[in-house]
Amino acid sequence: MVYNENMMTVAGKRKTAIAKATIKKGSGKITINNIPYENLQRFHKLMIKEPIDITKEVLKKFDFDVFINIKGGGSESQIEAARLAIAKAVVKFTGSEELRKAFLVYDKNLLVADTRRKEPNKPGDSKARSRRQKSFR
Numbered sequence: 001m002v003y004n005e006n007m008m009t010v011a012g013k014r015k016t017a018i019a020k021a022t023i024k025k026g027s028g029k030i031t032i033n034n035i036p037y038e039n040l041q042r043f044h045k046l047m048i049k050e051p052i053d054i055t056k057e058v059l060k061k062f063d064f065d066v067f068i069n070i071k072g073g074g075s076e077s078q079i080e081a082a083r084l085a086i087a088k089a090v091v092k093f094t095g096s097e098e099l100r101k102a103f104l105v106y107d108k109n110l111l112v113a114d115t116r117r118k119e120p121n122k123p124g125d126s127k128a129r130s131r132r133q134k135s136f137r
Helices: 042-059 075-094 097-106
Strands: 002-004 007-014 017-025 030-032 064-071
Touching (some): 007 075, 017 075, 042 075
Antiparallel strands (some): 017 064
């Protein structure tokens, strides 16, 4: 979804978490739910940093401001949805085919959402796969 030529919004999903990233030209500031990504836990910060580092390596700069709003899901799913949204937003904003290929070579899940979902429970059973035990006596 494009608002104008210098700002756009892209969504990323993981399980039930939905991240909407708004990207525009700027100084490289990234906020997740109005919190700078540097304030996240260590591994979450590293996961968010992956698309940024690849962009810096390919384009030799990261001069975009990205504002991410995440709803739903757990903390890990939210971070993975944000990572997907950042990568998709940068590729769409720059239009760089070289950057898109670099993301796909590094990790396909940076640009392609993981569509796996929880299997529903079967009628009359307790869980999706496990069956009720039957007694023979």
